[in-house]
Amino acid sequence: xxxxxxxxxxxxxxxxxxxxxxxxxxxxxxxxxxxxxxxxxxxxxxxxxxxxxxxxxxxxxxxxxxxxxxxxxxxxxxxxxxxxxxxxxxxxxxxxxxxxxxxxxxxxxxxxxx
Amino acid sequence: xxxxxxxxxxxxxxxxxxxxxxxxxxxxxxxxxxxxxxxxxxxxxxxxxxxxxxxxxxxxxxxxxxxxxxxxxxxxxxxxxxxxxxxxxxxxxxxxxxxxxxxxxxxxxxx
Numbered sequence: 668x669x670x671x672x673x674x675x676x677x678x679x680x681x682x683x684x685x686x687x688x689x690x691x692x693x694x695x696x697x698x699x700x701x702x703x704x705x706x707x708x709x710x711x712x713x714x715x716x717x718x719x720x721x722x723x724x725x726x727x728x729x730x731x732x733x734x735x736x737x738x739x740x741x742x743x744x745x746x747x748x749x750x751x752x753x754x755x756x757x758x759x760x761x762x763x764x765x766x767x768x769x770x771x772x773x774x775x776x777x778x779x780x781x
Numbered sequence: 782x783x784x785x786x787x788x789x790x791x792x793x794x795x796x797x798x799x800x801x802x803x804x805x806x807x808x809x810x811x812x813x814x815x816x817x818x819x820x821x822x823x824x825x826x827x828x829x830x831x832x833x834x835x836x837x838x839x840x841x842x843x844x845x846x847x848x849x850x851x852x853x854x855x856x857x858x859x860x861x862x863x864x865x866x867x868x869x870x871x872x873x874x875x876x877x878x879x880x881x882x883x884x885x886x887x888x889x890x891x892x
Contacts, residue, residue: 709884723878767812772823
């Protein structure tokens with residue numbers, strides 16, 4: 668079974684631009700979560716989608732948004748980029764058989780904002 | 782918000798040594814997970830503990846969930862360079878669909 672894939676792996680943007688990151692979950696997994704990882708704050712939960720519906724959202728500004736498609740693939744968008752948005756963005760999927768919401772992570776997208 | 786505190790933040794040891802890292806909270810967690818993240822990769826799930834006092838072993842790794850379900854520890858016996866990585870604990874973050882992570886312990890095992 669193929670793992671979670673994320674594209675692109677690396678991205679460099681400038682302040683004020685917007686960016687879209689993509690995530691393909693493990694086949695059969697319908698839950699997709701997004702996390703931001705920085706050295707100072709660690710992994711912070713952004714949002715989680717299931718069957719195209721956002722079920723939970725973390726404490727991030729509205730510049731961060733996401734969506735999920737009918738094939739469970741997900742995208743997240745960050746608008747009006749700020750220097751502080753530089754981070755590793757991780758996508759994780761979880762199957763319906765996961766009793767404790769165990770997450771399977773992709774390798775992440777490294778975003779650098781200049 | 783339920784917080785998870787991990788200690789130590791950094792740990793550098795020689796191959797063959799034993800070590801323990803900790804994950805503590807003031808809140809009760811229904812379950813806790815441990816992940817390991819290697820450079821350039823996403824975290825990989827190692828184990829889930831769900832019962833207070835539970836001990837789980839994964840080769841040279843021993844995981845324990847505190848009796849009160851507020852803390853957990855990871856003990857590695859005879860560490861090897863391949864154990865190098867960021868060890869993260871995580872638990873339900875107030876919702877079944879959200880995980881709260883500790884900031885992790887960065888372990889370096891020197892040959």
